[in-house]
Amino acid sequence: MAIENKGLKIPSIDDLFTSQEEREEAALKKIYEIPLAEIDPFPDHPFIVRDDEDMISLAESIKENGVLTPATVRKKEDGRYELLSGHRRMRACELAGLNTLRCEIVEMNRDEATIFMVESNLQRSDILPSEKAWAYRMKMEAIKKLPGRPTKGNMSPMETHLRSSAIIAKESNDSRAQVDRYIRLTELLPELLEMVDDKKIGMRPAVELSYIPKLVQCDIWEALEQEQCTPTHEQARRMRRMSEEGKLTKEAIEAIMSEKKPNQKEKIVLRGDRFKDLFPKNLPLTKREDYVAAAMEYYGKYLERMRNAPER
Numbered sequence: 081m082a083i084e085n086k087g088l089k090i091p092s093i094d095d096l097f098t099s100q101e102e103r104e105e106a107a108l109k110k111i112y113e114i115p116l117a118e119i120d121p122f123p124d125h126p127f128i129v130r131d132d133e134d135m136i137s138l139a140e141s142i143k144e145n146g147v148l149t150p151a152t153v154r155k156k157e158d159g160r161y162e163l164l165s166g167h168r169r170m171r172a173c174e175l176a177g178l179n180t181l182r183c184e185i186v187e188m189n190r191d192e193a194t195i196f197m198v199e200s201n202l203q204r205s206d207i208l209p210s211e212k213a214w215a216y217r218m219k220m221e222a223i224k225k226l227p228g229r230p231t232k233g234n235m236s237p238m239e240t241h242l243r244s245s246a247i248i249a250k251e252s253n254d255s256r257a258q259v260d261r262y263i264r265l266t267e268l269l270p271e272l273l274e275m276v277d278d279k280k281i282g283m284r285p286a287v288e289l290s291y292i293p294k295l296v297q298c299d300i301w302e303a304l305e306q307e308q309c310t311p312t313h314e315q316a317r318r319m320r321r322m323s324e325e326g327k328l329t330k331e332a333i334e335a336i337m338s339e340k341k342p343n344q345k346e347k348i349v350l351r352g353d354r355f356k357d358l359f360p361k362n363l364p365l366t367k368r369e370d371y372v373a374a375a376m377e378y379y380g381k382y383l384e385r386m387r388n389a390p391e392r
Contacts, residue, residue: 111150113180116173119153119161122193126214127201129171138168139175147173150182152200154193161185164193165200194222202252208277213265220244220263264290269297280310288316292323296333303333311337 129135151166163170166181173181188196198219202212223244245263249256261283265273267290275281281289289297289311300319304310311319315336322328359368 110185112183112185114153114161114183115180116170116178119163119170119181119183120156121163121167121170122197123162124214124218125167125197126218127167127204127211128208129167131171131175135168135172135175139172142169142172142178143176147182150184152186152196153183154186154188162193164188164197167201191222191225194218198222199251209262209265209283210273210277213262213273216245216248216259217263217266219248223247261287267291269294269301271301272297275301275304275310282310282313284313285311285316288313288320291320292328296323296328299330299333300337303330303337307334307337309337315339 147169149166149169151169152164153161153166154164156162161183164186166183170181186196198215202215245259246256248254249259252259254262264287265276265283268276268286272281272286272289276283276286289300292300300311319328319333319336322332359371363371
């Protein structure tokens with residue numbers, strides 16, 4: 081650092097013995113090649129790393145061109161590194177047969193790292209509701225612990241939650257109400273949350289179901305599987321209300337879910353080994369519907385011929 085003396089700026093040792101280019105380079109982020117074996121994934125990382133076609137393409141690109149955008153890690157107390165952003169890049173490096181990952185090392189505490197991890201991964205375009213739900217919850221809990229944040233001593237839990245969800249909403253494309261809905265999804269049974277990911281249950285019905293105790297949610301999931309149906313918003317609200325009144329029995333759930341919905345299309349479900357054994361063993365699952373339709377069409381023509389055949 082330069083020393084000030086009577087209005088004159090005296091050059092520092094660094095100014096005297098390093099060039100401007102070297103000083104600029106020193107100010108840039110330092111990128112390191114860190115062995116994959118020394119990097120740990122972020123604890124409870126809410127974003128799924130899939131070995132899909134995009135991953136295969138990324139691995140091939142990295143194998144040919146290397147990692148163009150460095151991952152971000154932080155040094156742990158045990159000397160290892162914790163991955164904050166770049167879980168897909170790390171997996172692609174493994175598939176590409178590389179032993180190291182280009183990384184930037186940052187200094188952050190646990191809560192700062194959680195917020196950074198969530199914000200980095202939310203930039204992706206293909207995020208499942210469950211991923212966003214757990215990411216928002218992790219970020220909300222981290223925000224509440226940051227220095228200078230209002231504590232429960234001077235704010236109610238509800239005020240603290242609303243304040244945190246408002247911050248998340250401001251930094252995302254979701255409204256505060258939508259942020260709260262996503263966070264509510266983390267109270268769902270995993271099987272029900274998976275149905276939300278698969279678009280079998282809508283957001284609003286799912287939020288209503290999240291207020292029902294997990295043990296009763298098990299009964300709801302079994303009813304949905306048995307009836308091969310999904311609840312409407314009104315049905316979910318009714319089940320929540322009955323649950324709060326202590327009246328949501330298995331029989332009540334089955335009665336609600338067996339109701340015929342407006343514009344409901346009738347579904348035919350083939351269950352059991354009886355039908356499974358009738359399909360050719362080498363027939364893909366995706367072709368079974370066509371196989372059944374062709375068989376029914378053939379059998380229908382057979383019955384028609386039998387009805388029109390002259391009596392002997």
